[in-house]
Amino acid sequence: GQQLNQSPQSMFIQEGEDVSMNCTSSSIFNTWLWYKQDPGEGPVLLIALYKAGELTSNGRLTAQFGITRKDSFLNISASIPSDVGIYFCAGQPIQGAQKLVFGQGTRLTINP
């Protein structure tokens, strides 16, 4: 089946640093989504991207839908302690569009 390769798997950074993570796939996706999951909670939607090349910001977060429709990245600027958590990318394939495919997650740890 379709898979998303999300990297890095984990990141250890200092507070204030910028963060970058990405997802790639061998298949084309219609939509890319980025979620954040805090311990004991469900994933929460951060940013949704609907068009190839689209660049969208949400506060300190910026995400882009790759031109080839096979990749997406998420950047976090000036990280703060509450950014700690697991970040997931998810892609909505062209066929079976409601069946989101999730990446394996990037675990972000921030040293104060």
Place this chain on the structure above:
Amino acid sequence: DAGVIQSPRHEVTEMGQEVTLRCKPISGHNSLFWYRQTMMRGLELLIYFNNNVPIDDSGMPEDRFSAKMPNASFSTLKIQPSEPRDSAVYFCASSWRGTGDSPLHFGNGTRLTVT
């Protein structure tokens, strides 16, 4: 504005027992999804419904798993009999499918431990 509501939050049961997980989707959403999350396999889609009708259950691991959606505001995921390898966090999620699909919104999950 209430989100997706799942119950119970935690469930500990013995192998062989029946387990029922419950979900109330966001009001107005017409699609409902059941996911399972484990360290090894990440987030896996088990089954999803559109307008209360099961559309794709290909992710349901085996016949021990069943899901129902008797109405637009309630769904259950049942495991009978449960096994230790079923231990995971089970998430329910909902969305609107129609003109302008909405993204998926997740509940806070049910952590299931089968001993």
